Amino acid sequence: MAFTIKVNGSTHSVDVDGDTPLLWVLRDVLGMTGTKFGCGMALCGACTVHLDGAPTRSCVTPVDSVGTSEIRTIEAIGATAAGAKIQKAWLDLEVVQCGYCQSGQIMSASALLAGNPHPTDSDIDDAMSGNICRCGTYVRIREAIKQAAQSSR
Amino acid sequence: MILDHIVSRTTGSGQFERASELTRRGFIQAGVAAGGGLMLSLRLPLARGEAEAADADRFAPNAFIRIDRDGRIVLIMPYVEMGQGTYTAIPMLIAEELEVDLNQVHLEHAPPNEKLYVNPLLGVQATGNSNAIRGAWQPLRQAGATARTMLVAAAAKRWNVDPASCGAQSGAVLHVTTGRSFTYGELAGDAGRMPVPENVALKRHQDFRLIGTRAKRLDTPAKVNGTAVYGIDARPPGVKIATLAQSPVFGGRVKSVDDRAAKAVKGVRQIVRLDDAVAVVADHMGAAKKGLAALVIAWDDGPHAKLDTAAIASELEEATLKPGAVAQNIGDVGAAMARAITRVEANYEVPFLAHATMEPMNCTVHVRNDGCEVWVGHQALARAQAAAAKVAGLPLDKVVVHNHLIGGGFGRRLESDGVSRAVEIAKQVDGPVKVVWTREEDIQHDMYRPYWFDRLSAGLDGKGRPIAWSNRFAGSSVIARWLPPGFKDGLDPDSTDGAIDLVYDFPNMHVEYVRVEPLGIPTGFWRSVGPSHNVFVTESFMDELAAAAKQDAVAYRRALLTKSPRAKTVIDLAAEGAGWGQPLPERVGRGVSLQNAFATYMAHVAEVEVAKNGAVRVRRVVCAVDCGTVVNPDTVRAQVQSGIIFGITAALYGEITLKNGRVQQANFDTYQMLRMNEAPAIDVHIVQNSEPTGGMGECGTSAIVPAVANAIFAATGKRLRKMPVDVAMLKQPA
Numbered sequence: 001m002a003f004t005i006k007v008n009g010s011t012h013s014v015d016v017d018g019d020t021p022l023l024w025v026l027r028d029v030l031g032m033t034g035t036k037f038g039c040g041m042a043l044c045g046a047c048t049v050h051l052d053g054a055p056t057r058s059c060v061t062p063v064d065s066v067g068t069s070e071i072r073t074i075e076a077i078g079a080t081a082a083g084a085k086i087q088k089a090w091l092d093l094e095v096v097q098c099g100y101c102q103s104g105q106i107m108s109a110s111a112l113l114a115g116n117p118h119p120t121d122s123d124i125d126d127a128m129s130g131n132i133c134r135c136g137t138y139v140r141i142r143e144a145i146k147q148a149a150q151s152s153r
Numbered sequence: 154m155i156l157d158h159i160v161s162r163t164t165g166s167g168q169f170e171r172a173s174e175l176t177r178r179g180f181i182q183a184g185v186a187a188g189g190g191l192m193l194s195l196r197l198p199l200a201r202g203e204a205e206a207a208d209a210d211r212f213a214p215n216a217f218i219r220i221d222r223d224g225r226i227v228l229i230m231p232y233v234e235m236g237q238g239t240y241t242a243i244p245m246l247i248a249e250e251l252e253v254d255l256n257q258v259h260l261e262h263a264p265p266n267e268k269l270y271v272n273p274l275l276g277v278q279a280t281g282n283s284n285a286i287r288g289a290w291q292p293l294r295q296a297g298a299t300a301r302t303m304l305v306a307a308a309a310k311r312w313n314v315d316p317a318s319c320g321a322q323s324g325a326v327l328h329v330t331t332g333r334s335f336t337y338g339e340l341a342g343d344a345g346r347m348p349v350p351e352n353v354a355l356k357r358h359q360d361f362r363l364i365g366t367r368a369k370r371l372d373t374p375a376k377v378n379g380t381a382v383y384g385i386d387a388r389p390p391g392v393k394i395a396t397l398a399q400s401p402v403f404g405g406r407v408k409s410v411d412d413r414a415a416k417a418v419k420g421v422r423q424i425v426r427l428d429d430a431v432a433v434v435a436d437h438m439g440a441a442k443k444g445l446a447a448l449v450i451a452w453d454d455g456p457h458a459k460l461d462t463a464a465i466a467s468e469l470e471e472a473t474l475k476p477g478a479v480a481q482n483i484g485d486v487g488a489a490m491a492r493a494i495t496r497v498e499a500n501y502e503v504p505f506l507a508h509a510t511m512e513p514m515n516c517t518v519h520v521r522n523d524g525c526e527v528w529v530g531h532q533a534l535a536r537a538q539a540a541a542a543k544v545a546g547l548p549l550d551k552v553v554v555h556n557h558l559i560g561g562g563f564g565r566r567l568e569s570d571g572v573s574r575a576v577e578i579a580k581q582v583d584g585p586v587k588v589v590w591t592r593e594e595d596i597q598h599d600m601y602r603p604y605w606f607d608r609l610s611a612g613l614d615g616k617g618r619p620i621a622w623s624n625r626f627a628g629s630s631v632i633a634r635w636l637p638p639g640f641k642d643g644l645d646p647d648s649t650d651g652a653i654d655l656v657y658d659f660p661n662m663h664v665e666y667v668r669v670e671p672l673g674i675p676t677g678f679w680r681s682v683g684p685s686h687n688v689f690v691t692e693s694f695m696d697e698l699a700a701a702a703k704q705d706a707v708a709y710r711r712a713l714l715t716k717s718p719r720a721k722t723v724i725d726l727a728a729e730g731a732g733w734g735q736p737l738p739e740r741v742g743r744g745v746s747l748q749n750a751f752a753t754y755m756a757h758v759a760e761v762e763v764a765k766n767g768a769v770r771v772r773r774v775v776c777a778v779d780c781g782t783v784v785n786p787d788t789v790r791a792q793v794q795s796g797i798i799f800g801i802t803a804a805l806y807g808e809i810t811l812k813n814g815r816v817q818q819a820n821f822d823t824y825q826m827l828r829m830n831e832a833p834a835i836d837v838h839i840v841q842n843s844e845p846t847g848g849m850g851e852c853g854t855s856a857i858v859p860a861v862a863n864a865i866f867a868a869t870g871k872r873l874r875k876m877p878v879d880v881a882m883l884k885q886p887a
Binding site for chain 1: 238369370372373374376377378379380381382383385386388394418419420436437438439440442443509510511512513558559560561562563589591592787791794795796797798799802820821822826827828829830832834835
């Protein structure tokens with residue numbers, strides 16, 4: 001059946017089974033490929049999007065559970081204050097290597113910073129440990145979150 | 154090292170000599186480009202086999218630099234970016250000598266052409282083995298200097314002045330005394346008609362303006378806003394999405410498929426049945442996965458239905474009881490062993506490992522009657538093209554491959570099994586189809602880092618010094634399959650890399666390799682390749698010898714480094730930075746490792762804490778690295794950090810096991826990755842010198858595993874001779 005979802009401020013109608021994960025609606029139906037597939041089981045965080053600001057693993061989120069929530073993806077995270085700061089810190093500190101997981105990392109980090117402008121190391125661990133980076137950019141992700149937080153002061 | 158062994162063996166000279174040799178022969182040609190600019194054609198030396206040797210006098214360019222009339226500088230480059238920073242470091246080499254800013258150099262990726270874009274150290278068009286910078290270092294700087302010289306000559310001719318009175322700066326030629334100037338764009342057409350200078354002078358290291366500075370990576374902005382396009386993001390018009398189930402046992406076959414339920418899934422378009430796999434083609438991956446789950450497939454498991462890892466380990470262990478091919482012999486180990494005061498023996502084992510790139514395997518293919526188009530991220534583009542052509546039954550020139558950014562390579566994307574599979578499926582589909590492996594399929598149908606079994610012994614004299622070192626190991630030769638000419642007389646340069654030519658002064662040393670190819674599990678290159686196995690073994694065993702000699706692990710190694718001053722420098726730096734020797738709490742220990750591989754020297758000191766329940770946490774790693782001339786220090790630092798995390802992941806968690814022929818790990822719950830909360834602090838000390846540039850992508854990984862194991866020994870007294878870490882073994886008795 002058809003579902004109406006709101007992504008980055010635009011409304012879309014999609015005709016898929018209700019149990020279709022939001023990830024595939026975004027990537028394959030709407031063609032928004034910035035959100036990545038990594039595991040399909042909410043184990044790696046590559047598919048993280050925001051639902052009403054909350055970081056959410058889109059690979060295990062059925063489209064029929066989204067309702068009227070506002071979906072925000074990596075393509076529009078730069079429009080939020082926290083997202084813009086995170087992206088800038090990512091560039092300043094050269095966090096990225098292969099870059100495949102970084103959409104999800106940035107979505108998790110932006111949500112953290114939006115809700116907690118001055119996260120501690122332990123806050124960073126809690127918010128970011130669900131996101132795997134195979135290139136091992138963790139050291140720089142931690143520094144970049146701190147730098148972004150610094151710029152909020 | 155590794156594959157350049159092949160190169161140097163066949164040519165009898167090292168890479169730098171070869172580069173200068175080719176300069177003498179004129180390896181650069183220039184002319185006027187279409188559109189009126191300056192076009193430089195470059196020959197990166199190729200050295201494999203006699204056919205190519207016969208070709209050596211004929212000019213065959215394999216890289217191109219174009220300066221357009223609007224001043225745009227385009228480098229057509231044969232290497233791929235997979236996170237290692239190549240797309241930034243390589244343009245730095247040209248920009249340095251051409252006297253332009255880094256952002257003035259634009260990159261175009263070379264299309265697949267094995268003859269044109271051969272990697273000088275690999276002998277095939279591939280990016281791997283940490284050799285992009287090593288291969289490009291000399292030729293690309295020479296090309297930049299050649300272009301600059303020709304632009305200056307063109308300007309001097311217009312002004313009718315001595316070229317020596319002109320200088321190049323920021324993309325323009327300046328007449329110093331009169332202040333007149335022309336931009337490169339204005340000169341490009343004329344420059345194309347100037348003679349190619351014979352011997353251009355390269356900048357001295359102290360004059361480098363870009364090389365050695367922290368350059369911003371060029372590929373980053375698109376990777377933080379979702380616009381970067383990886384292979385999995387390819388969306389040719391009308392593309393369908395497929396996912397697949399391959400025989401859970403390698404070598405098995407599909408017996409029967411009941412696809413009635415799968416076909417009823419909304420969005421499922423087609424079921425493709427192959428001999429050993431079934432694919433579901435759908436409008437989107439959600440439907441494809443749902444369809445796949447609804448399939449009822451009966452498999453004929455084939456000959457490996459009972460295979461398990463323990464049987465492979467026994468086969469390898471037994472193989473080390475018989476003589477192998479001698480990889481290195483120094484002195485007389487037998488005689489030295491007979492007079493040794495202390496004898497140390499140990500067996501080591503390392504497991505099969507999956508690559509688990511964050512971007513799961515995928516390949517998009519459109520097969521038409523008269524041609525085939527492929528969208529993929531691949532480390533060896535020409536191989537991808539050849540694989541597609543073979544399966545599609547088309548000549549090479551009918552196969553177009555669009556290469557993409559790579560969401561993690563680590564050796565996995567040197568293989569073309571995924572391309573072949575996708576073409577097999579696409580042949581049965583009308584229109585383009587993107588085949589995406591689920592994470593489970595990706596892990597269970599990888600080409601794994603080989604399992605290795607090593608049998609070592611050493612003899613120490615009265616002062617504890619090693620007077621005899623013997624090592625015989627057995628495992629699969631990836632080279633023998635991937636680059637058959639590289640396997641000769643029972644040896645290949647990868648399998649033995651890190652086990653021979655050690656930095657230490659061993660008066661008597663004997664190393665043998667026994668090639669064993671376990672059936673029922675495919676093997677492949679994995680980040681840090683041969684050293685991923687050998688450095689763990691040799692550096693752990695060195696630690697055992699230090700312990701047997703009751704000596705400090707750093708001091709013991711240091712005393713054996715009289716012929717390796719660069720090794721001595723890095724071990725000293727790492728030990729000092731880590732506070733080696735300073736007291737630590739109970740069940741916390743430091744471990745050291747020392748490595749010379751990929752033409753780079755590296756020492757790690759790992760600081761590890763072992764909990765009462767046996768859980769290991771790496772708290773801090775101090776790395777000292779000497780990779781010769783540093784092109785981009787920030788990339789060096791990033792690659793060390795990356796390699797360390799990759800290696801710790803393997804040391805703590807990495808293990809692929811088989812039971813009844815089936816890989817038992819499937820996703821990140823059973824094949825775990827190191828995460829943010831477990832990542833250590835990492836300090837990197839870079840040695841500054843002007844030695845030839847070494848590789849960086851691999852080194853950190855192989856060197857960290859023994860450092861962690863040795864730190865665990867320091868913390869607990871338990872010697873880990875088998876990876877990954879066995880937590881049960883480290884549990885503190887109540």
